[in-house]
Amino acid sequence: MPINPKDVTWIKEPEIGFWEATFLPAIAKGLRITLGHVTDYRPVTQQYPEQRPVLPQHYRGVHRLNRDEKGRVKCVACMLCATACPANCIAIEAAAAPPDWPDRDKYPAEFVLDELRCIYCGMCEEACPVDAIELTHIYDMTGESRAAMVFNKDALLGIYDKTKDNPADPVRTARGRLGPASELKNLATLGPATTVERGDRAATAPSPGVIGAPPPETRNTW
Numbered sequence: 001m002p003i004n005p006k007d008v009t010w011i012k013e014p015e016i017g018f019w020e021a022t023f024l025p026a027i028a029k030g031l032r033i034t035l036g037h038v039t040d041y042r043p044v045t046q047q048y049p050e051q052r053p054v055l056p057q058h059y060r061g062v063h064r065l066n067r068d069e070k071g072r073v074k075c076v077a078c079m080l081c082a083t084a085c086p087a088n089c090i091a092i093e094a095a096a097a098p099p100d101w102p103d104r105d106k107y108p109a110e111f112v113l114d115e116l117r118c119i120y121c122g123m124c125e126e127a128c129p130v131d132a133i134e135l136t137h138i139y140d141m142t143g144e145s146r147a148a149m150v151f152n153k154d155a156l157l158g159i160y161d162k163t164k165d166n167p168a169d170p171v172r173t174a175r176g177r178l179g180p181a182s183e184l185k186n187l188a189t190l191g192p193a194t195t196v197e198r199g200d201r202a203a204t205a206p207s208p209g210v211i212g213a214p215p216p217e218t219r220n221t222w
């Protein structure tokens, strides 16, 4: 079907004058911008690690597995996070819940998350129906081997213990009464995200022999 000429907007090519043709105004404009940067002495380099960055409120860092009000792992081993994960870095071993846990059928006997394979997209915490998995503001984790960065259930629960009192963590799981975030009346009142001080970041010591447990030489800086 031919195009109606009324639907066509014709744009006239701008005419270039003498000075534009010499490119001198454009060169002068570029030099002005360059000189502005050269004479701007405001510091642009952050003196890390002495200076800690102020992270955005919704920063997605290392994961944690939350505990419920009884201290039990909140996860119900529904596998939704592992299914949603585009990096395929979550492995869960589901088991029947202990008899004295009448509020659920299953729990994770093991929960392994490869922090190096993760792309920190946040899909896992979005998928979790019980706010059991969350991403924290911890960003400066290191390990001496790849295996050390594969966190098991104890390590992920340990991160919860370390971060649960940090008002910046969590900031997203406010949809129910299940997570600590649910106790925050108004997330907008949270100030800029802050990070846990280096001295407070003792490495979690998972129980030896558990799948994905960091080896003894593991040393994380957080």
Ligand code: SF4
Residues within 6 Å of the ligand: 081, 084, 085, 086, 087, 088, 089, 090, 113, 117, 118, 119, 120, 121, 122, 123, 124, 125
């Ligand atoms: S943040 Fe994304 S990539 Fe990482 S474990 Fe969660 S779903 Fe997978």
Ligand code: SF4
Residues within 6 Å of the ligand: 074, 075, 076, 077, 078, 079, 080, 081, 082, 092, 124, 127, 128, 129, 130, 131, 132, 133
């Ligand atoms: S962390 Fe949440 S989504 Fe993942 S298995 Fe546990 S309950 Fe399901």
